[in-house]
Amino acid sequence: MCTACKEFKGREMTMTSYDMLLLRFGEITIKGKNRSRFEKAALAHVKSLLKPYPATKVIREYGRIYVELHGEPAREVSESLKHVFGITSISPVKVSPSRLEDIISAAKEFVGSVPADRHIPFKVNARRVWKEFPYGSQEMNRLVGGPILQAAPGLKVDVHHPELELRVEIREQGTYLYSEVIPAAGGFPLGTNGKAMLLLSGGIDSPVAGWSAMRRGLEIECVHFHSYPFTSKKAEEKVIELAKVLSRYAGQVKLHLVPFTEIQTSLAGTGQDNLIITLMRRSMLRIASLLAEKNGALALVTGDSLGQVASQTLPSMNVIGRATELPLLRPLVMSDKDEIISLAKRIGTFDLSILPYEDCCTLFVPKSPTTNPNLRIIEKIEAGLNGLAEQIETAVRDTETLIIKPHEEVVRSSPDDISSGNMAGAGTIDNNWF
Amino acid sequence: MRYFDHAATTPPYDEVTRTIAEVMALHYGNPSSLHRLGEESGKLLRRAREVCAGALGVLPGEIVFTSGATESNNMAIKGAALQYVNRGKHLITTVTEHPSVYECCRQLEQWGWEVTFLPVNKEGKVSVEQVDEAIRKDTVLVSVMHVNNETGSVQPVAEIGSLLKEKYPRVLFHVDGVQGFGKIELPIKESGIDLYSLSAHKLRGPKGIGLLYVRDGVTLQPLLAGGGQEEGRRPGTENIPYAVGMSKAIRLAKEGAPERAVHLRLLKDKLIRGIATLPELELNSALEETHGAPHIVHFSYPGMKSEAFLHMLEEEGFLVSTRSACSSKRAEPSRILLAMGKSPEAAAAGIRISLGEEHTEKDIADLLEALNKCVRRVRNLKGER
Numbered sequence: 001m002c003t004a005c006k007e008f009k010g011r012e013m014t015m016t017s018y019d020m021l022l023l024r025f026g027e028i029t030i031k032g033k034n035r036s037r038f039e040k041a042a043l044a045h046v047k048s049l050l051k052p053y054p055a056t057k058v059i060r061e062y063g064r065i066y067v068e069l070h071g072e073p074a075r076e077v078s079e080s081l082k083h084v085f086g087i088t089s090i091s092p093v094k095v096s097p098s099r100l101e102d103i104i105s106a107a108k109e110f111v112g113s114v115p116a117d118r119h120i121p122f123k124v125n126a127r128r129v130w131k132e133f134p135y136g137s138q139e140m141n142r143l144v145g146g147p148i149l150q151a152a153p154g155l156k157v158d159v160h161h162p163e164l165e166l167r168v169e170i171r172e173q174g175t176y177l178y179s180e181v182i183p184a185a186g187g188f189p190l191g192t193n194g195k196a197m198l199l200l201s202g203g204i205d206s207p208v209a210g211w212s213a214m215r216r217g218l219e220i221e222c223v224h225f226h227s228y229p230f231t232s233k234k235a236e237e238k239v240i241e242l243a244k245v246l247s248r249y250a251g252q253v254k255l256h257l258v259p260f261t262e263i264q265t266s267l268a269g270t271g272q273d274n275l276i277i278t279l280m281r282r283s284m285l286r287i288a289s290l291l292a293e294k295n296g297a298l299a300l301v302t303g304d305s306l307g308q309v310a311s312q313t314l315p316s317m318n319v320i321g322r323a324t325e326l327p328l329l330r331p332l333v334m335s336d337k338d339e340i341i342s343l344a345k346r347i348g349t350f351d352l353s354i355l356p357y358e359d360c361c362t363l364f365v366p367k368s369p370t371t372n373p374n375l376r377i378i379e380k381i382e383a384g385l386n387g388l389a390e391q392i393e394t395a396v397r398d399t400e401t402l403i404i405k406p407h408e409e410v411v412r413s414s415p416d417d418i419s420s421g422n423m424a425g426a427g428t429i430d431n432n433w434f
Numbered sequence: 435m436r437y438f439d440h441a442a443t444t445p446p447y448d449e450v451t452r453t454i455a456e457v458m459a460l461h462y463g464n465p466s467s468l469h470r471l472g473e474e475s476g477k478l479l480r481r482a483r484e485v486c487a488g489a490l491g492v493l494p495g496e497i498v499f500t501s502g503a504t505e506s507n508n509m510a511i512k513g514a515a516l517q518y519v520n521r522g523k524h525l526i527t528t529v530t531e532h533p534s535v536y537e538c539c540r541q542l543e544q545w546g547w548e549v550t551f552l553p554v555n556k557e558g559k560v561s562v563e564q565v566d567e568a569i570r571k572d573t574v575l576v577s578v579m580h581v582n583n584e585t586g587s588v589q590p591v592a593e594i595g596s597l598l599k600e601k602y603p604r605v606l607f608h609v610d611g612v613q614g615f616g617k618i619e620l621p622i623k624e625s626g627i628d629l630y631s632l633s634a635h636k637l638r639g640p641k642g643i644g645l646l647y648v649r650d651g652v653t654l655q656p657l658l659a660g661g662g663q664e665e666g667r668r669p670g671t672e673n674i675p676y677a678v679g680m681s682k683a684i685r686l687a688k689e690g691a692p693e694r695a696v697h698l699r700l701l702k703d704k705l706i707r708g709i710a711t712l713p714e715l716e717l718n719s720a721l722e723e724t725h726g727a728p729h730i731v732h733f734s735y736p737g738m739k740s741e742a743f744l745h746m747l748e749e750e751g752f753l754v755s756t757r758s759a760c761s762s763k764r765a766e767p768s769r770i771l772l773a774m775g776k777s778p779e780a781a782a783a784g785i786r787i788s789l790g791e792e793h794t795e796k797d798i799a800d801l802l803e804a805l806n807k808c809v810r811r812v813r814n815l816k817g818e819r
């Protein structure tokens with residue numbers, strides 16, 4: 001789309017007052033008898049995002065969802081609904097009574113004050129859904145187009161390459177006029193393809209992997225490993241913030257915070273400096289698999305991108321991946337870093353991800369981690385660690401689970417060392433202060 | 435004693451002083467510290483910034499906390515002048531600005547910048563055309579206050595903003611919003627404003643803290659060098675209790691704005707009608723809504739030393755001001771009133787009454803009675819002579 005055209009459409013949005021948003025489903029419409037289930041899931045997602053706009057009303061129709069605005073701001077609401085998975089595009093709609101003269105005057109208003117300083121290729125595309133309406137689709141193109149051209153001299157008919165295409169859908173309950181088509185998230189509605197656990201580190205990749213998984217219809221629960229005091233509390237805060245961004249796309253997400261200090265310490269105690277990342281990742285996968293079992297998830301999602309770091313070479317993936325029997329989904333495995341970064345920016349996780357706090361992996365990073373670990377050696381080291389299995393069970397048992405919602409402060413039970421110390425203030429932030 | 439000097443400063447909300455005391459006692463951590471106490475302070479600061487940004491309709495990253503509007507104004511003007519010196523060294527402002535803008539521009543003049551001080555009409559206003567004519571190729575910044583602190587005159591800032599955005603998109607626009615916020619609606623994002631100053635203590639918040647809105651994409655040379663706080667824009671350990679207190683005051687100012695404006699307007703009308711019945715007093719504030727802010731009434735008492743009249747009113751139990759508090763220690767005629775075409779005699783005899791939301795119609799009636807009494811007393815004194 002050319003710049004001028006975008007500007008024109010932007011202006012249009014601010015000038016016309018819209019009555020309704022039209023949301024279209026994408027590939028899910030082809031999914032036979034599952035369609036109804038998918039549409040219901042998308043509908044529930046739409047409804048949850050509409051909570052801040054109480055005047056809106058939602059109507060579901062075959063292949064579409066209509067959101068009646070009743071005065072709520074069209075731009076804001078469509079910005080929010082753009083994130084609903086399964087919805088491919090959104091059009092702001094003006095509704096008029098299905099009578100010829102009303103349709104014409106609504107169409108004139110819709111086109112509004114088109115700038116007359118240049119010609120804008122234009123077309124009316126009418127569709128008579130309600131067959132009792134006295135004029136046919138072709139006839140309507142002419143009947144609506146004529147008066148508009150008279151009112152807006154800047155428009156020039158071009159049925160092949162219109163810049164402004166005014167769609168007119170004539171239905172019994174009313175006629176819908178729209179032109180703008182805002183691309184939306186696409187994919188499958190939330191949770192329609194089951195549940196998986198996302199290993200969320202705080203880096204750039206894993207939140208993007210989580211979003212990609214959600215877009216494909218997976219419900220995700222996040223798993224984060226922390227090694228306090230070797231990692232800072234800020235790193236944990238950052239992960240909570242990242243989960244909060246993801247929760248915007250899901251209504252809410254669960255975040256499991258796993259204490260990893262003891263396991264990390266005993267792995268470091270083996271003295272196998274260059275293998276420690278491999279060992280850590282395997283333990284993490286085991287813990288995540290146990291959490292998956294507890295929470296009814298059928299896969300693990302990671303932010304691995306082939307070759308990016310030592311633990312993401314093919315030999316490393318092979319050795320690490322064998323620690324779990326669950327399918328390991330790696331949405332970003334074939335993506336370049338640039339692509340991942342631009343997606344991270346789009347979904348709003350990038351600025352958080354680049355905050356410089358020590359997280360789990362960065363602390364015990366050896367000078368030269370192996371890119372080609374040997375499975376037999378790794379298994380031997382693990383077998384020599386007596387307490388590892390119990391430590392993993394303990395970590396799972398001591399995992400703290402938070403429910404993260406987009407617009408709510410996360411409430412956590414204050415750890416003992418604060419309430420018992422003389423730091424009277426910490427942990428108490430009173431909402432009434434603001 | 436009844437307080438009618440809200441344009442000088444305002445009585446803080448009880449809940450603001452309570453909040454500040456609680457936060458100050460509990461959250462003494464430095465937000466830059468890595469431990470939990472520091473982190474909690476950082477969280478409070480973030481929330482405070484979000485609340486302020488929400489009330490202003492801007493992004494949290496666009497808010498810089500400062501020590502008050504004087505610093506905000508200096509930061510905006512000097513920071514932009516220094517940062518964009520390669521675009522030119524010309525600034526435009528008006529003759530009726532607050533000293534923190536006016537003197538800041540004078541200082542830049544001494545440092546080699548050129549400043550155009552636009553004159554005002556008898557209502558104290560500049561026009562969009564004046565701004566348009568004053569703009570040159572090397573103009574970097576235009577600074578115009580929203581509401582004048584002495585007379586309550588309202589400048590056409592939204593119109594100036596759209597002129598700049600449409601015709602001169604490279605020229606930055608700074609607005610001193612101190613007297614306007616919470617009284618007269620001014621949508622920052624839609625008014626072409628790049629920099630906007632606020633002070634907490636004019637909005638029933640604490641003294642010693644304010645903010646500057648810096649539109650995303652605008653860079654300012656920092657006035658202070660230091661530890662990188664406020665993303666390097668304003669270093670110095672953040673004042674957490676005041677930031678939280680300010681955010682509450684600003685939120686309350688914004689939320690109550692429509693009702694407050696109606697209430698103040700009613701009181702102002704009543705006061706102006708009363709003052710108009712006293713022939714000795716010359717009103718400098720207009721009654722019409724378009725000409726003045728709803729909380730400031732200004733009049734001159736030619737021939738009467740304004741400080742003496744102020745003390746007479748004080749004896750009756752009413753605290754008012756002779757001119758803007760920042761200048762009132764000086765005995766010269768008011769720069770603002772002279773610029774509006776008043777005679778030096780009238781310009782040296784100004785009295786400002788500024789209203790707050792907590793005033794009632796009864797307060798105004800009592801104030802008018804006191805004014806009457808004082809004027810009669812002066813009449814008698816003069817008659818005796």
